[in-house]
Amino acid sequence: MALNIVVCAKQVVDPETPVSAFRIDADARRVVPAPGVPPVVNGFDENAVEAALRIKDGTDAAIAVVSVGSGFAMDVMKKPLSMGADQLVLVDDEAVADLDAAATAYVLSRAIERLGGYDLVLCGRQASDWDNAQVPLGIAETLGLPCVTMAQKVEAHNGGLVVERVLDEGYQVVEADMPALVTVSNELGEPRYPSLRGIMAASRKSPTVWTASDLDLDPARLAPSLELVDLFIPVTDRQCEMVEGEDGQDTGRRLALRLREEKLI
Amino acid sequence: MTGAALGVLAAGEWTDGRLYPGTGELLALGRSLDCGEVSVALLGDAPESVCREAVSLGADAVYTASHPLTGDGDADADVSAIAQICGQAKPRVLLFGKTAFGAEVGPRVAFRLGVGAAQDCVAVEAEDESGRVVVTRPVHGGNAMARLRFPDADPKVAIVRGKAYEPLAADGSRRGEIRRVELEPPVVRTRRVETVESRSAGVRLEDASVVVAGGRGLGGPSPFEQLEELAGLLGGAVGASRAVCDAGWLDHSYQIGLTGKTITPDLYITVGISGASQHMAGCSGARHTVAINKDADSNIFKAASFGAVGDWQDILPSFIETIRELVES
Numbered sequence: 091m092a093l094n095i096v097v098c099a100k101q102v103v104d105p106e107t108p109v110s111a112f113r114i115d116a117d118a119r120r121v122v123p124a125p126g127v128p129p130v131v132n133g134f135d136e137n138a139v140e141a142a143l144r145i146k147d148g149t150d151a152a153i154a155v156v157s158v159g160s161g162f163a164m165d166v167m168k169k170p171l172s173m174g175a176d177q178l179v180l181v182d183d184e185a186v187a188d189l190d191a192a193a194t195a196y197v198l199s200r201a202i203e204r205l206g207g208y209d210l211v212l213c214g215r216q217a218s219d220w221d222n223a224q225v226p227l228g229i230a231e232t233l234g235l236p237c238v239t240m241a242q243k244v245e246a247h248n249g250g251l252v253v254e255r256v257l258d259e260g261y262q263v264v265e266a267d268m269p270a271l272v273t274v275s276n277e278l279g280e281p282r283y284p285s286l287r288g289i290m291a292a293s294r295k296s297p298t299v300w301t302a303s304d305l306d307l308d309p310a311r312l313a314p315s316l317e318l319v320d321l322f323i324p325v326t327d328r329q330c331e332m333v334e335g336e337d338g339q340d341t342g343r344r345l346a347l348r349l350r351e352e353k354l355i
Numbered sequence: 356m357t358g359a360a361l362g363v364l365a366a367g368e369w370t371d372g373r374l375y376p377g378t379g380e381l382l383a384l385g386r387s388l389d390c391g392e393v394s395v396a397l398l399g400d401a402p403e404s405v406c407r408e409a410v411s412l413g414a415d416a417v418y419t420a421s422h423p424l425t426g427d428g429d430a431d432a433d434v435s436a437i438a439q440i441c442g443q444a445k446p447r448v449l450l451f452g453k454t455a456f457g458a459e460v461g462p463r464v465a466f467r468l469g470v471g472a473a474q475d476c477v478a479v480e481a482e483d484e485s486g487r488v489v490v491t492r493p494v495h496g497g498n499a500m501a502r503l504r505f506p507d508a509d510p511k512v513a514i515v516r517g518k519a520y521e522p523l524a525a526d527g528s529r530r531g532e533i534r535r536v537e538l539e540p541p542v543v544r545t546r547r548v549e550t551v552e553s554r555s556a557g558v559r560l561e562d563a564s565v566v567v568a569g570g571r572g573l574g575g576p577s578p579f580e581q582l583e584e585l586a587g588l589l590g591g592a593v594g595a596s597r598a599v600c601d602a603g604w605l606d607h608s609y610q611i612g613l614t615g616k617t618i619t620p621d622l623y624i625t626v627g628i629s630g631a632s633q634h635m636a637g638c639s640g641a642r643h644t645v646a647i648n649k650d651a652d653s654n655i656f657k658a659a660s661f662g663a664v665g666d667w668q669d670i671l672p673s674f675i676e677t678i679r680e681l682v683e684s
């Protein structure tokens with residue numbers, strides 16, 4: 091029987107947006123995307139797609155990618171399909187955009203249940219917009235799944251999972267029975283580039299689009315559990331003293347002497 | 356839980372008979388909130404000496420729970436244990452450190468209790484008039500800061516970044532009560548098979564007063580030997596940007612930043628690091644940053660006190676030699 095894998099993937103503001111182009115609308119308490127910089131699939135979620143594809147490389151598996159939000163950029167969100175995922179499900183509704191972690195976890199849990207049987211739910215370790223690192227934990231608690239975080243390697247055989255999880259110093263090997271949820275970190279390795287064939291195949295596929303009403307959501311569970319009172323860009327008022335010499339060698343020497351003068355070394 | 360909730364419970368961590376430094380920081384933060392008893396939960400049969408250490412650092416009460424599965428890295432067991440202790444202590448505020456334990460167990464306990472949690476807080480405060488609890492945390496990779504206010508429901512769960520608070524000076528004369536808690540046995544659904552440690556010799560990155568770090572600009576792993584040499588001269592540790600660890604030049608345990616280690620050295624020397632916000636998120640607590648980078652517009656110079664613009668291959672050798680002369684003379 092094929093293994094059913096669900097990957098949760100979020101569309102985010104490009105985290106590599108240069109610091110100088112990063113803007114927020116303080117009154118509306120939201121980030122204003124830099125003009126001309128398209129959104130991306132959250133990087134760790136691409137790692138999660140890659141983890142799913144590596145399982146699929148070795149065994150019969152079907153991969154569904156689920157995303158919750160609104161204003162999806164279709165060419166961006168189709169990237170997992172072009173990498174080799176089978177299905178894309180977008181829960182596309184203003185009512186579920188900009189939810190906090192607890193509410194997002196609830197909506198994703200409902201969507202995952204609606205997909206039908208699943209063996210493995212893969213998420214990124216955190217989304218690079220709000221850096222919450224909470225949604226997967228919420229899904230695991232809601233669906234009652236065993237949860238393994240920070241995977242750098244995920245193997246699935248005979249109903250069991252073997253996960254290598256990154257520790258501060260080193261790693262740990264953990265086993266769990268499926269169904270289970272695993273969060274994936276960048277230590278898993280680079281996500282594969284979509285092949286030309288993959289891109290063609292993805293362009294022919296259309297996503298399954300659900301709205302909030304398709305999921306029969308309890309409005310009480312969409313309310314924020316924390317109130318955002320302020321969003322601001324921190325000011326750094328450091329003045330950098332540039333040390334210059336006649337050439338690189340001289341600069342290096344002067345820099346060291348300057349640090350001694352300041353008693354920093 | 357509403358109404359009766361009072362005080363602060365810190366989910367403590369300890370190892371080898373000592374409290375984690377971060378637990379002392381949580382206790383100091385707990386006292387600063389000034390909302391009743393400050394207690395600490397110590398899982399895994401904490402010895403009395405560790406309990407007393409917690410009291411000397413500010414705990415009024417210590418909850419110890421000795422179920423064999425807790426406190427040993429099984430999140431399922433720890434979530435269940437902290438949730439149960441929380442049921443007894445009924446705190447207004449439940450604090451965790453931003454560690455492998457806290458970042459996972461904290462939000463899961465919150466979900467289980469039906470309340471919200473805030474990750475990676477750099478400040479947790481009670482508002483002047485209302486006493487409502489507000490946290491400050493970096494978001495968008497450190498490009499922005501968010502202030503979030505908890506609703507009335509208790510407990511308010513905050514996961515606090517290391518070194519954001521100073522521990523109190525230990526006071527052996529402080530008194531505190533040790534409360535042993537009987538736990539319902541947890542259901543643990545994951546099995547640990549093996550742990551492979553990669554602790555590097557020498558000073559720990561997080562504790563070092565001098566850190567020398569390299570980035571993608573170094574071009575490969577071998578220049579890190581020169582950084583090792585420099586760190587050795589200054590009694591410091593070597594670190595790296597994520598680009599370096601992703602490329603496999605160094606192990607991930609060297610990574611500094613949002614998703615790596617938080618460092619707070621007196622002196623932070625960077626070579627060939629651009630200073631992306633996600634990197635700076637882990638080193639903004641450095642007292643002085645020194646940057647060597649060939650691009651004068653690079654973001655790292657915005658955080659640096661001293662900078663040198665140029666190719667590291669020209670600057671670094673004489674920099675290291677001069678430092679050698681200075682420290683050896």
Ligand SMILES: Cc1cc2nc3c(=O)[nH]c(=O)nc-3n(C[C@H](O)[C@H](O)[C@H](O)COP(=O)(O)OP(=O)(O)OC[C@H]3O[C@@H](n4cnc5c(N)ncnc54)[C@H](O)[C@@H]3O)c2cc1C
Nearest residue numbers: 570571572596597598612613614615627629633634649667
């Ligand atoms: C969610 C998320 C989490 C992240 N977490 C982290 C994290 O924890 N830590 C982290 O570091 N990054 C993190 N990143 C990545 C971060 O955004 C940057 O991509 C990364 O820090 C860049 O590393 P770098 O500065 O080494 O490389 P680059 O940005 O490529 O910079 C290289 C620098 O070297 C300089 N240079 C090149 N050649 C020379 C030379 N010969 N001499 C002198 N200078 C030279 C260049 O001018 C440039 O400034 C994260 C990203 C995301 C999205």
Ligand SMILES: Nc1ncnc2c1ncn2[C@@H]1O[C@H](COP(=O)(O)O)[C@@H](O)[C@H]1O
Nearest residue numbers: 098099158213214216217222223224225
């Ligand atoms: N709106 C969303 N749609 C799909 N997946 C999400 C969404 N939000 C969070 N996730 C998943 O949860 C992970 C952690 O997100 P967060 O808790 O927001 O940091 C992400 O890497 C995704 O895998």
